[in-house]
Amino acid sequence: MIAFIVRRLLQMIPLLFGITLITFVIINAAGSPFSDLQFDPRVTPADKERIEENLGLNEPLAKRYVIWVSNVLRGDLGYSLINFRPVSDRILGVMANTLILSGLSLLISLLIAVPLGIYAAVHRNSIIDRLVNLTAVAGYAVPTVWLGLLLIILFSVKFSEWGLYSLPVGGVQDLRGGGGFWDRVEHLILPITALVIPQVAVWLFYIRSNMLETIRQDYVRTANAKGLGGRAVLYRHAFRNALIPLVTLLGLSLPDLFAGALIVENIFAYPGMGRLTVSAIGDKDHTMVMGITLVFAFLVIIGNLLADILYAVVDPRIRLD
Numbered sequence: 001m002i003a004f005i006v007r008r009l010l011q012m013i014p015l016l017f018g019i020t021l022i023t024f025v026i027i028n029a030a031g032s033p034f035s036d037l038q039f040d041p042r043v044t045p046a047d048k049e050r051i052e053e054n055l056g057l058n059e060p061l062a063k064r065y066v067i068w069v070s071n072v073l074r075g076d077l078g079y080s081l082i083n084f085r086p087v088s089d090r091i092l093g094v095m096a097n098t099l100i101l102s103g104l105s106l107l108i109s110l111l112i113a114v115p116l117g118i119y120a121a122v123h124r125n126s127i128i129d130r131l132v133n134l135t136a137v138a139g140y141a142v143p144t145v146w147l148g149l150l151l152i153i154l155f156s157v158k159f160s161e162w163g164l165y166s167l168p169v170g171g172v173q174d175l176r177g178g179g180g181f182w183d184r185v186e187h188l189i190l191p192i193t194a195l196v197i198p199q200v201a202v203w204l205f206y207i208r209s210n211m212l213e214t215i216r217q218d219y220v221r222t223a224n225a226k227g228l229g230g231r232a233v234l235y236r237h238a239f240r241n242a243l244i245p246l247v248t249l250l251g252l253s254l255p256d257l258f259a260g261a262l263i264v265e266n267i268f269a270y271p272g273m274g275r276l277t278v279s280a281i282g283d284k285d286h287t288m289v290m291g292i293t294l295v296f297a298f299l300v301i302i303g304n305l306l307a308d309i310l311y312a313v314v315d316p317r318i319r320l321d
Contacts, residue, residue, distance in 0.1 A: 008305050019297045020072065023290050024065050032057060033081050033284040068290070077291035082283050087291035090276065095295070097172060098272035101188065102261050105195035106253075113200045117207025118239060121215065132204060139201030144260055148194040148267035155190060170269035191268045195260050199253075206249055210242040217241075244311065251307025254300050 032052065052058045056067065071078060077087035120132040152169050160166040167190050168174065173183050214220065215238045262274030269275070273292060280288035 005305070005309065008308065012301050012305075015301065016294075016297065017069070020069055020290075020294060021065065023293045023297075024068060025061075027286045027290055028061060028064075030284075030286075033286050072294065077294070078287040080280075080288050081285045082280075082288075087288050090288065091273065091291060091295055094272050094276050097270065098258075098261055098265070098274060101191055101195070101265070101270065101272060102257050104188065105192045105199060105261075106257060108192065109196050109199035109203055112196070113203035113207055116200075117204050118211055118234070120204070121208045121211035122234065124212065129208075132208070136201040136204040139197045140205075142198065144194060144198060144263050145267065147197060148190075148264055151190045151194055152268070172271060187270075191264050191270050194264045194267070195257075198260070199257070202253075206246060207242070210245055211238065214238045214242040247307050247310045250310075251304040254303040258296055258299070 049058070056064060059067075068078065075088070077091070079086055080090060116132055120126075120129040123129055155167045156169045157166075168187050169190060170187075172187050173180070174187075215234075217238075220233060220238050258274070261272060262277060264270065265272040265274035266278050273296070277289065277292050279285075280292065
């Protein structure tokens with residue numbers, strides 16, 4: 001196991017270098033972040049050249065890439081081109097919010113989807129199974145943007161008009177009330193709901209289909225024929241083997257999870273990495289965009305590594321070393 005982890009960590013090095021190269025080339029292909037200054041009558045061409053020279057933007061692309069990667073290896077992601085604050089400080093300031101939002105939504109999705117998916121598979125073609133399939137299709141088909149706006153209109157605007165308890169829709173805490181644990185929970189309810197609904201739909205499909213395939217295997221029929229209890233056969237044998245492909249999907253779902261958080265954070269004005277990314281793109285803050293992309297890529301790679309390690313936990317027969 002240790003040898004496998006070390007080998008995977010070493011494989012991450014060229015992958016991360018490739019990501020840095022692609023990110024750097026694409027971002028710089030968009031042009032100079034100060035190209036809009038040419039339309040400002042107060043800025044002369046000499047001023048623009050002086051700014052680019054001070055920031056090193058007049059250097060050849062290859063040289064700038066080497067300088068940027070060298071700084072990244074030292075833990076320096078550079079400075080924002082908008083407010084000149086360290087990129088790493090701004091990312092660390094909001095990363096916890098995104099990890100809490102994404103982590104809780106994934107946990108809640110699995111807590112809902114796993115028992116429903118198992119029940120639907122065991123009771124195939126029942127009313128519950130049909131309702132689960134209908135709910136999964138509807139949840140998967142609903143656009144996240146539309147779902148988020150609908151939640152705001154219903155649980156915040158309309159509930160307030162009807163005199164009911166309404167939920168907050170912006171930020172992570174009520175600044176006027178000083179915040180607190182329950183205040184943070186209230187601010188998370190709507191964003192997490194907007195992420196959980198489509199995730200539950202996807203997981204329901206996978207869990208139900210994998211359980212249906214597993215409970216039809218010969219070893220499950222043999223276990224039932226030997227007189228083992230239904231729960232023992234279902235959870236100890238069938239579900240444990242159905243978990244193996246789901247572990248893979250868990251690692252592969254991380255990019256979609258971060259992409260969904262990017263949309264939801266902007267809908268609910270949630271101060272996370274997704275909102276910071278959109279703001280940096282709109283401001284043409286190239287340094288910030290490159291730093292955020294690198295951090296997201298690193299988190300996805302780590303997630304895939306953890307998914308591979310979980311193979312050994314789910315099925316000891318799998319030898320990773």
